Amino acid sequence: MHNVRVSLAFDPERSVDELECADCAGVSRLVRGQLTWFGEPHAVFIAGCHHHDGVHDVLIDVILGWARDGDDDRITVGCRVGPVEGQQGPIATVVDAAASYSDDPEWGRKLTRSQALADQRIMEFWDAVDFVLVHDPTIRPHVYGID
Numbered sequence: 001m002h003n004v005r006v007s008l009a010f011d012p013e014r015s016v017d018e019l020e021c022a023d024c025a026g027v028s029r030l031v032r033g034q035l036t037w038f039g040e041p042h043a044v045f046i047a048g049c050h051h052h053d054g055v056h057d058v059l060i061d062v063i064l065g066w067a068r069d070g071d072d073d074r075i076t077v078g079c080r081v082g083p084v085e086g087q088q089g090p091i092a093t094v095v096d097a098a099a100s101y102s103d104d105p106e107w108g109r110k111l112t113r114s115q116a117l118a119d120q121r122i123m124e125f126w127d128a129v130d131f132v133l134v135h136d137p138t139i140r141p142h143v144y145g146i147d
Helices: 113-118 122-135 139-143
Strands: 008-020 027-037 040-052 055-064 075-082 091-095
Touching: 008 122, 027 122, 040 122, 040 139, 055 122, 055 139, 075 122, 091 113, 091 122, 113 122, 122 139
Parallel strands: none
Antiparallel strands: 008 027, 027 040, 040 055, 055 075, 075 091
C-alpha cells in the first residue's frame, strides 16, 4: 500500500475566487488546484465552499486522468462534505459530478453517484479528497467551521 500523504502534493497553480452564491446571494469561495503524484500531474480539483443558514459545506469535483491528453480515460467524480443529520462531524458523500457546471471536454465523463461508486478508481478519488480536506488552506478551515 502506498502512503498518499507522501506521494500526493499540490501543484503551485491554485486559485481562490469569491463568488456570489446563486442560492442565497452570500459569498462562496471557489478553489481550483492541481494535484501531482510523485511530482507528475495527476488530478484537478474544483471545490465550492458554501455557507447556508450557518452550515459550512463544500462540493468537491475531482478530474482523474487529467494528464492523459487525448485519452478517453478522463472522468470526474464529485462529493459533498458537510454535516449529515444524525452524524457527528462533517461527512463526505458521493454525488453526481460537476452538477453545477455545463458540459465541457475538460471534465471527461461526469459520473453519476452510482457510476462513481462502481468505478474502479473510486479509491483514487477518495485519496485526492482526503488530501485536499487535510491540506488545503481554504477548504480545511471552511469544512470545520473556522473560517
